[in-house]
Amino acid sequence: SQQGEEDPQALSIQEGENATMNCSYKTSINNLQWYRQNSGRGLVHLILIRSNEREKHSGRLRVTLDTSKKSSSLLITASRAADTASYFCATGLMNTGFQKLVFGTGTRLLVSP
Amino acid sequence: AAGVIQSPRHLIKEKRETATLKCYPIPRHDTVYWYQQGPGQDPQFLISFYEKMQSDKGSIPDRFSAQQFSDYHSELNMSSLELGDSALYFCASSYTGEAKNIQYFGAGTRLSVL
Numbered sequence: 395s396q397q398g399e400e401d402p403q404a405l406s407i408q409e410g411e412n413a414t415m416n417c418s419y420k421t422s423i424n425n426l427q428w429y430r431q432n433s434g435r436g437l438v439h440l441i442l443i444r445s446n447e448r449e450k451h452s453g454r455l456r457v458t459l460d461t462s463k464k465s466s467s468l469l470i471t472a473s474r475a476a477d478t479a480s481y482f483c484a485t486g487l488m489n490t491g492f493q494k495l496v497f498g499t500g501t502r503l504l505v506s507p
Numbered sequence: 508a509a510g511v512i513q514s515p516r517h518l519i520k521e522k523r524e525t526a527t528l529k530c531y532p533i534p535r536h537d538t539v540y541w542y543q544q545g546p547g548q549d550p551q552f553l554i555s556f557y558e559k560m561q562s563d564k565g566s567i568p569d570r571f572s573a574q575q576f577s578d579y580h581s582e583l584n585m586s587s588l589e590l591g592d593s594a595l596y597f598c599a600s601s602y603t604g605e606a607k608n609i610q611y612f613g614a615g616t617r618l619s620v621l
Contacts (some may be wrong), residue, residue: 427609437550437597437612482549488609493601493608494540494563497549 400483400498408506413470415501417483418463425486425492426459426505428468431500437482440468473505509533511613513598519619520588528583532600537582539564540610541573544595557603558579577601588620 400417407413419426425444429437443450443459443466450457456469465481480502484495512531520526530614532539538557542550543566551567556575567573570588575581585592595617 407519429612434595434615434617436614437599439609439611442609493610494548494552494555494565495610496552497544499549 400481400501402501403499404502404504406504407414407473409473409475409503411473413473413477413503413505415481415483415503417443417466417468417498419466419483419485419496419498420464421485421487421496423485423487426457427484427486427495428455428457428466429482429484429497431482432479440459440481442486470503473503473507475505477505479502481502511580511611512602513596513613515616515618517619519621521621522588522621523591525587526585526588526618528585528596528598528618530581530583530600530613532579532581532598533602533611536600536602536603536611537579538603539575539579539599540599541581541583542565542597542599542612544597544615545591546557546594548594550597551565553583558596585618589621593618593620 427442428440441452454471459466480500482500483498486493510565521526540555541553544550553567553607555563573583576598595615599612
């Protein structure tokens with residue numbers, strides 16, 4: 395990946411358990427976003443955390459950002475089978491005011507009933 | 508709410524043929540982005556347009572070109588197709604007036620080059 399790695403590459407858990415995915419990146423960023431992708435489908439924006447924020451919550455999602463370590467984590471609590479998907483972190487890099495996203499390699503999450 | 512519309516959803520082409528992918532952004536969105544996602548890969552930024560002008564360029568081959576039209580829809584033109592061009596092509600749109608500038612993705616066009 396151009397920007398970084400996610401780990402684990404694959405994660406298999408039972409419904410009700412928590413899932414934690416980590417993302418590392420290489421360059422300075424304006425923000426970091428997490429996206430979800432069901433198999434072969436479009437990317438759905440989940441949550442954005444700015445570079446001056448350390449933690450963000452949205453429903454069952456909790457994102458942390460450590461800019462000193464250039465890393466972020468996504469925690470999904472009380473997982474459901476419907477959470478089965480690939481999860482990508484993407485860093486927002488500003489170029490002349492326009493933001494392109496640089497994606498990590500993704501974590502494939504499988505939640506079994 | 509209206510989403511990003513991409514067409515076609517699936518496209519099958521032979522090597523050396525050309526392909527045109529279309530993207531209709533969310534109404535009021537002024538910026539369009541194109542990404543390519545190979546099998547098992549992460550999406551890679553190709554090119555973006557703001558107000559019909561190219562705003563940024565990524566790893567887009569010279570065989571590809573794109574433009575944004577007056578109605579803000581965008582087209583990605585791909586010529587001399589190669590087997591390695593087989594991928595999911597995503598379009599995303601955003602509104603620069605929105606502070607977070609979140610990109611909203613279409614469902615993608617799956618291109619298969621045989």
